[in-house]
Amino acid sequence: xxxxxxxxxxxxxxxxxxxxxxxxxxxxxxxxxxxxxxxxxxxxxxxxxxxxxxxxxxxxxxxxxxxxxxxxxxxxxxxxxxxxxxxxxxxxxxxxxxxxxxxxxxxxxxxxxxxxxxxxxxxxxxxxxxxxxxxxxxxxxxxxxxxxxxxxxxxxxxxxxxxxxxxxxxxxxxxxxxxxxxxxxxxxxxxxxxxxxxxxxxxxxxxxxxxxxxxxxxxxxxxxxxxxxxxxxxxxxxxxxxxxxxxxxxxxxxxxxxxxxxxxxxxxxxxxxxxxxxxxxxxxxxxxxxxxxxxxxxxxxxxxxxxxxxxxxxxxxxxxxxxxxxxxxxxxxxxxxxxxxxxxxxxxxxxxxxxxxxxxxxxxxxxxxxxxxxxxxxxxxxxxxxxxxxxxxxxxxxxxxxxxxxxxxxxxxxxxxxxxxxxxxxxxxxxxxxxxxxxxxxxxxxxxxxxxxxxxxxxxxxxxxxxxxxxxxxxxxxxxxxxxxxxxxxxxxxxxxxxxxxxxxxxxxxxxxxxxxxxxxxxxxxxxxxxxxxxxxxxxxxxxxxxxxxxxxxxxxxxxxxxxxxxxxxxxxxxxxxxxxxxxxxxxxxxxxxxxxxxxxxxxxxxxxxxxxxxxxxxxxxxxxxxxxxxxxxxxxxx
Numbered sequence: 001x002x003x004x005x006x007x008x009x010x011x012x013x014x015x016x017x018x019x020x021x022x023x024x025x026x027x028x029x030x031x032x033x034x035x036x037x038x039x040x041x042x043x044x045x046x047x048x049x050x051x052x053x054x055x056x057x058x059x060x061x062x063x064x065x066x067x068x069x070x071x072x073x074x075x076x077x078x079x080x081x082x083x084x085x086x087x088x089x090x091x092x093x094x095x096x097x098x099x100x101x102x103x104x105x106x107x108x109x110x111x112x113x114x115x116x117x118x119x120x121x122x123x124x125x126x127x128x129x130x131x132x133x134x135x136x137x138x139x140x141x142x143x144x145x146x147x148x149x150x151x152x153x154x155x156x157x158x159x160x161x162x163x164x165x166x167x168x169x170x171x172x173x174x175x176x177x178x179x180x181x182x183x184x185x186x187x188x189x190x191x192x193x194x195x196x197x198x199x200x201x202x203x204x205x206x207x208x209x210x211x212x213x214x215x216x217x218x219x220x221x222x223x224x225x226x227x228x229x230x231x232x233x234x235x236x237x238x239x240x241x242x243x244x245x246x247x248x249x250x251x252x253x254x255x256x257x258x259x260x261x262x263x264x265x266x267x268x269x270x271x272x273x274x275x276x277x278x279x280x281x282x283x284x285x286x287x288x289x290x291x292x293x294x295x296x297x298x299x300x301x302x303x304x305x306x307x308x309x310x311x312x313x314x315x316x317x318x319x320x321x322x323x324x325x326x327x328x329x330x331x332x333x334x335x336x337x338x339x340x341x342x343x344x345x346x347x348x349x350x351x352x353x354x355x356x357x358x359x360x361x362x363x364x365x366x367x368x369x370x371x372x373x374x375x376x377x378x379x380x381x382x383x384x385x386x387x388x389x390x391x392x393x394x395x396x397x398x399x400x401x402x403x404x405x406x407x408x409x410x411x412x413x414x415x416x417x418x419x420x421x422x423x424x425x426x427x428x429x430x431x432x433x434x435x436x437x438x439x440x441x442x443x444x445x446x447x448x449x450x451x452x453x454x455x456x457x458x459x460x461x462x463x464x465x466x467x468x469x470x471x472x473x474x475x476x477x478x479x480x481x482x483x484x485x486x487x488x489x490x491x492x493x494x495x496x497x498x499x500x501x502x503x504x505x506x507x508x509x510x511x512x513x514x515x516x517x518x519x520x521x522x523x524x525x526x527x528x529x530x531x532x533x534x535x536x537x538x539x540x541x542x543x544x545x546x547x548x549x550x551x552x553x554x555x556x557x558x559x560x561x562x563x564x565x566x567x568x569x570x571x572x573x574x575x576x577x578x579x580x581x582x583x584x585x586x587x588x589x590x591x592x593x594x595x596x597x598x599x600x601x602x603x604x605x606x607x608x609x610x611x612x613x614x615x616x617x618x619x620x621x622x623x624x625x626x627x628x629x630x631x632x633x634x635x636x637x638x639x
Contacts, residue, residue, distance in 0.1 A: 001030045001059070003147045004178060012157075013171040019159070020048055020166060023174070027145045027153055028052025032061040035194045036143040037128075040160035041067040043075045043110045048163060050106035057102055057122050059148075064124045065161070066197055066207065068138040069219050076210075076219055078111040079125055082118025083211045092119050127213040128197060132204040132247055144191045152177045154190035196255065200283045203251035212284070242425050245417045246272045250279060252415040253388060259414030260365055260389035260406075264422045265584025269390040270302065273361050274309045276388060286359045286386060288331040290347075292340050293363040297538065302363065303337055310335065317342045331358075340368055344376035355383040365389030365410060366577060369402025381409035392419075392584060393577035399468075419580065419587070423634045428587040431598035433632040434498075435625060436487040439607040447477045475620065479507040479571040482514065484603045488568070489518050491601065498566050498599055499524045503585055504550045507571035512550045515570065524548050562588040566599040572624055579624060602628060 006026055012019045028034060029052050046053060056063060071079075085092040095116045105113040117123040128138040142156040157172030175186040200207045213219055249261050249272045263269045280286040291306070293299050299318045306314045315327035318339035324346045327336040331354050338346060340362075360381060362368050368377070368389075381387060389410040396402040422428040440448075451473040458464045492499060499522060506512045509530050519526045526548035527537040541549045542561045552571070564586045572579055586598040604621045 001147065002149055003027065003030050003145060003151045003153050003176075004149075005030060006153065006176075008176045008179060009174060011171065011173050013169070014159070014166055015169055019170070019172065023155075023172070024049055025052035029055035030059075030147055031056055031145040032059050032148050033146045034061065034063040034143065035146075035191070035198070036063065036161065037066045037138075037140050037194055037197060038143075038161045039068050039137060039139040039141055040070055040162055041065060041075070042072055042162040043078065043114050044163035045161040046106050046114055047110045048166070050103050053106060053117075054103035057117075062122055062124070063117075064126075064194075064198060066126050066128050066138070066194070067161075069127045069129060069213060070137070071219055074111060075114070076214070078115045079118055079210050080214055082115035082123075083209070085115065085119035086121070095119050125210055126198065127208045127210060127218060128205050129208070129213075129218060130204060131206045132250075133244075134204045138205065142190055142194070144187065144194060146191075152187045152191065154187040156190065200285070201251075201254045203247055203254060203279070206282060242427060243268065245421070245425075246275065249415045249417065250275050253386075254279065256411065256414045257385070258387040259411035260391060260394050262391060262394050262413045262416045262418070264417060264419045264428065265392045265581060266428050266588040267417055267422045268427075269363070269392075270305055273363075273388055273390055274305060277310070277359055277361070280359055280386060285357065287333055287357045288335070288354055289359040289361065290336045290338065290343075290384075291361045291363070292338055292343055292368070294340050294367050297535070298363065299337060299339065306335055306337060317346060340373060343380065344373070347377075347380045352383070356385055358384050359386040359388065360384040360410075361388045361390065362410060363390045365391045365406060366394050366396050366402075368410070369396050369399060369406045371402070374402060374405045377409070378405065379409075387411055393580045395577070397573075397577065419583070419631060420634050423587070423631075424637045426636045427589065428584075429589055429596045429598055430634065430636060431583075431587060431600050431632055433628045434491070434599060434601045435604045436484070436491055436601060437604050437606045438481065438483040438487055440481060440605060441483050444477055444481050444483065448474055451477065475573060476507065478605070478620065479573075480511055481605075482511075484570055485514050485518070487603070488515070488570075488601070492518055492522060496522055498568070498601060499526075499548050501544075501563050501565040502548045502568060503564055503566075503582075504548060504568040505571050505582055506550060506552060508552070511570065512552075515550055519548060519550075526550060561585070562590045563592065564588070564598075565593075565596065566601070568601040570603065572602065573620070576627070579627075600628065600632070 009023070012023055017023070028049060034056060053063070081091070082095070085095050095112065102113060102117075105116075114123070118125060130136055130138060141158060141160060142154070144152055144154045146152040153174060153176055155172045155174045157170065159166065159168075159170040159172065175183045175190075177184045177187040196202050197205055197207060208216065208218065245263070246268050249263065253259065253261065253276050261269060261272060263272070277286070277289055291302055293302055296319050299316070303314060303316060306312075313334045314337055315323035315334060316337050317324035317327075318337070324336065324338065324342065327334055328346070328349050331350065336346070362381075367373075387410045389406065394406065394413060396406075419428065423430055451470065455464060455470045455473075499519065504512075504515055506515060509528070512528060512530070516526070516528075524547050525545075527540065527546050527550070529535075529537050529541070529549050529551040537546065537549065540546050544563065567582055567586045569579070569582065572582075583600065586600070590596045602625065604625050
């Protein structure tokens with residue numbers, strides 16, 4: 001039997017067609033599966049479609065129905081009884097004894113037949129409740145029939161699955177997969193939409209099996225009177241459009257189950273990750289989670305958010321916290337917050353069964369592709385049922401092995417929301433770009449020549465390191481050029497305001513000493529932040545007790561200090577990763593400064609000669625300048 005036996009009528013109405021007799025029953029009779037999303041369901045529809053449903057069962061077919069929680073009390077009891085019977089042999093046997101002929105009993109003892117169909121898994125039934133941006137009803141009406149030859153018929157229209165639906169003026173449009181590509185695509189879209197909802201993959205719906213919905217008190221019996229006016233709004237939709245990218249990111253992850261959210265710094269990666277964790281927990285998909293990050297400051301920030309948002313016990317495994325074993329003893333219903341380095345020791349001790357309902361979150365996921373972590377964690381991350389990577393810049397420059405490891409173990413980039421997007425939406429502020437020009441000294445040029453000669457000498461001797469080592473040597477010479485000091489000194493004298501609420505990034509503490517002389521001459525209240533010994537200074541800066549902080553790469557990732565107005569980039573890599581992280585420090589919106597516009601001070605070498613640099617590394621200033629100019633021109637959209 002094949003659905004191709006059906007007439008390919010494109011449209012049915014209750015005014016001119018007997019829709020049940022001409023469409024539903026014949027399609028059920030020829031189908032091996034029936035998927036239905038419907039706003040309102042009653043068992044009376046089963047009675048009317050009894051012939052077709054009995055034939056579907058004879059074809060070894062199954063039906064799946066997603067409906068709103070508005071159910072008749074007796075229908076709900078029958079559905080729940082059938083669900084209970086799946087796990088209760090005595091109840092199942094009792095139901096079987098009541099069923100003599102399915103078609104007859106659907107017509108005459110509908111509730112018993114409904115319970116038996118649920119118990120025998122001929123019918124699966126789930127409840128859909130709007131969530132996220134929606135606060136109304138699940139009100140859609142669509143369905144898909146499929147036969148053993150994988151031909152399919154989809155329909156969409158106004159009737160609910162109730163007896164009254166066929167007394168109303170109703171209509172459906174029907175699409176047949178074998179007619180042409182357009183029809184096939186319509187059928188495929190409806191099937192994919194049903195599968196997404198059934199699998200709890202739509203961020204704006206939560207789908208529950210019936211016993212769970214009953215236990216959660218989500219069923220709304222139709223014998224109760226309905227609210228005669230719209231539900232009052234809570235104000236949560238204010239500025240929703242600005243943050244809709246977070247909803248889209250959550251939806252993308254729920255579909256993919258593994259992958260990376262590439263989101264600009266300051267656009268809510270942490271909040272999005274926690275929403276994903278909450279959603280998965282609500283859906284019963286996970287019962288434990290591991291969060292990995294790098295650096296005490298960022299880990300402490302994660303701990304604060306986890307405790308505030310989840311309500312679950314949070315165990316820590318970083319710095320002075322040694323709570324991993326407590327988590328491993330009973331991971332269910334708990335969260336482990338760990339440094340990346342600790343994972344290699346912890347994960348082999350996590351029981352294999354725990355991975356099947358576990359979420360792994362890797363913040364600043366690019367860092368997990370370092371050679372040491374690739375060696376120690378290969379094969380350790382992929383067993384997690386859900387794997388989420390977060391980064392503004394997930395790709396590692398000049399590191400194919402690290403990038404392959406991240407994609408294999410965590411997944412590909414599944415969602416992107418970059419700096420331009422964030423500035424346009426007003427999530428990040430705009431900025432002015434200041435280019436300070438400088439030229440290499442004779443010592444700088446000589447150092448470049450020596451670096452190139454050393455590399456080639458090793459190459460001739462068969463001892464050459466990877467070419468990336470030469471890039472890094474030349475980049476370090478560029479970062480440490482003291483020729484940047486005088487242009488900065490002159491700029492600061494003319495624009496002392498650039499030092500207020502500023503971060504100055506240098507390559508080394510020794511270079512920082514040169515900058516400090518300029519700051520002292522300007523009577524700026526500053527301090528340094530180079531390592532853990534200086535952590536108190538970060539806190540002082542965050543509280544506004546310091547005007548300026550001189551720092552290195554340690555503050556580049558993850559730290560949220562919204563009052564930073566300006567950054568100065570004495571040290572900038574060719575790799576976009578570091579530059580984006582540092583830019584993100586000053587672009588966050590400051591509620592205490594609603595008109596904030598940041599300033600980025602950069603250094604551009606203007607005497608570059610391609611002949612002296614076969615690697616192209618010395619052109620990094622020019623590449624970065626072009627990127628900054630384009631980004632600084634981005635304007636916030638007017639709403």
